[in-house]
Amino acid sequence: MLGQDDAAGLCCPGLLTAPLDEDQAVELAKVFKALGDPVRLRLLSMIASRAGGEVCVCDLTPAFDLSQPTISHHLKLLRQAGLIDCERRGTWVYYWLVPEMTDRLAAILTRPAGEALPDRTAPAGAAS
Amino acid sequence: MLGQDDAAGLCCPGLLTAPLDEDQAVELAKVFKALGDPVRLRLLSMIASRAGGEVCVCDLTPAFDLSQPTISHHLKLLRQAGLIDCERRGTWVYYWLVPEMTDRLAAILTRPAGEALPDRTAPAGAAS
DNA sequence: ATCCTGAATCGACAGACATCAATGCAGCCC
């Protein structure tokens, strides 16, 4: 059943509207941590932008100056974060994006429309 | 002019539409890495959701079971990532969200509207 | 000036992480 460890319980209505409780924060942090590496970001973008929606590992590995085990490790972390999934098909393994997860992250980072921000460009009290 | 190190050059049209080049990936990863810690996520959400748009450090610190220097350290990382900014006002220091950055992240994680995903529930591969 | 308070910085340390070479495992082909 392919790990798919956790990181599924991201129900939070939005990081920016109410304080996160600790459990939510821990879950969310796992996903952002998975995104917090240049190699994984490039892997994710290569997978997500691929016409057809899936990529063979053999197309990913040569794009980096890293060993094959290292790429495999990064793919595993992205998968455990719920950002991608994979399937073995004969000799090759194919990865694809899980758009529900990126959608969820985008929603979490989106502020409610009518939120009036205090105008920082002309603060009331500060001259000079 | 308050560090504000880098992490400003996030022009990328979207993580999910085209492969990121390495420099873009490195910049973006810094921001996501800043979000990849539960304490920083909670700090950010406490700051962002505060009515009035700003929070005094003295209101943040007691919400955690961590030392004051540790909180200060996390705030510094969030600030270096461009997610928050701060100002000293007399004895106290106030922090607020930089919504441009979260907006940018949300945009980066958002797929272009008309993107037809391959239907994973009924793979078409075998036919034809 | 002296003291006090709130916040940032410094130095140290344990745990986490990225990376590699070596190995293991699964599926193809001869």
Add this chain to the structure above:
DNA sequence: GGGCTGCATTGATGTCTGTCGATTCAGGAT
């Protein structure tokens, strides 16, 4: 079967990071 290829796992290693106590710095109050 035997060998080959593609990918995952293991074990080791150097670096990064989260945390703390101690210290320092900035501003107000006495």
